[in-house]
Amino acid sequence: MAYNILIVDDSLPMRGILKRIINVSGFMVGQIFEAANGKAALEVIDREWCDLILTDYNMPVMNGLDFLIELKKNDLYRDVPVIMVTTEGSERMVKKFMENGASDYVKKPFTPEAIRKKLNKVMGETDDEPEFDDSDEDLDF
Amino acid sequence: MNRNLMTAMRTSISEVMETMFFEPIEFSEGTDGSVFFDENRKNLIVVNVKYQGPFSGDLCCFMPKDLALSLASNFLGEEVSDVSDDQAGEVVKEIVNMTAGGIFSHYDKNAVFQIGIPEIIKKTDMDDCGAEDAHFLLAETVIGRFALNLTVL
Numbered sequence: 001m002a003y004n005i006l007i008v009d010d011s012l013p014m015r016g017i018l019k020r021i022i023n024v025s026g027f028m029v030g031q032i033f034e035a036a037n038g039k040a041a042l043e044v045i046d047r048e049w050c051d052l053i054l055t056d057y058n059m060p061v062m063n064g065l066d067f068l069i070e071l072k073k074n075d076l077y078r079d080v081p082v083i084m085v086t087t088e089g090s091e092r093m094v095k096k097f098m099e100n101g102a103s104d105y106v107k108k109p110f111t112p113e114a115i116r117k118k119l120n121k122v123m124g125e126t127d128d129e130p131e132f133d134d135s136d137e138d139l140d141f
Numbered sequence: 142m143n144r145n146l147m148t149a150m151r152t153s154i155s156e157v158m159e160t161m162f163f164e165p166i167e168f169s170e171g172t173d174g175s176v177f178f179d180e181n182r183k184n185l186i187v188v189n190v191k192y193q194g195p196f197s198g199d200l201c202c203f204m205p206k207d208l209a210l211s212l213a214s215n216f217l218g219e220e221v222s223d224v225s226d227d228q229a230g231e232v233v234k235e236i237v238n239m240t241a242g243g244i245f246s247h248y249d250k251n252a253v254f255q256i257g258i259p260e261i262i263k264k265t266d267m268d269d270c271g272a273e274d275a276h277f278l279l280a281e282t283v284i285g286r287f288a289l290n291l292t293v294l
Binding site for chain 1: 156160161213217218228231232238239242243245246247249250251252253254256258
């Protein structure tokens with residue numbers, strides 16, 4: 001099964017790098033959607049089906065925690081897994097993310113491997129090593 | 142100067158540069174940065190982020206444009222000639238964002254610091270940061286040097 005993924009981050013380069021990692025991770029990807037903050041992400045979710053969300057915390061307009069809380073209030077979307085991908089490293093904040101329904105957490109800076117493992121863990125996929133091809137889309141970033 | 146904060150700065154920027162850019166860095170000891178600023182004053186991308194928590198202040202990164210373009214090229218997977226100044230600025234903002242988060246989690250993993258949104262600002266010298274208690278680092282990659290200045294107000 002191919003999964004539709006929503007990436008929420010105010011940094012365009014960060015969304016780009018996550019997209020590249022996901023595309024070469026061996027993870028079955030359908031469409032990848034992007035949003036620059038929580039409010040924009042809620043608008044994307046209203047019109048597109050997303051199986052998994054990766055979101056930053058520190059964003060203008062609506063931060064990742066407020067987005068998570070809003071998402072979990074809605075019966076239609078509350079079961080969509082959310083992985084927090086953020087610089088926030090304090091134990092108290094990580095606990096807050098998990099208490100509010102985040103499925104997992106990846107701290108920036110991250111390795112491509114860390115992202116791949118979390119995707120597989122959260123979606124219940126086997127964690128086999130990906131078979132990378134020789135295309136231009138490599139993992140150098 | 143707080144030595145633990147300085148150590149956290151070193152650890153954090155090293156992690157960011159090695160993990161996201163595959164660029165190991167070294168630090169220039171005992172330098173006040175004046176030579177760096179004299180050499181690069183007209184060609185710097187300066188990004189600032191404010192933070193609040195048990196103590197407050199800001200983190201400033203002074204990066205020569207050529208180095209920023211090169212790092213952005215690496216990060217975005219594009220040729221340097223295809224990278225715009227805006228893209229380079231966005232990448233420096235992300236470096237500052239990740240570094241700030243890392244500094245405070247290395248310094249005290251139990252404390253909660255609110256980190257603002259990084260902004261590109263017009264400054265050409267670390268004196269402009271208005272530091273009351275500054276923590277200055279000059280970091281060296283194989284492709285160039287850049288400076289970080291953390292103030293504690």
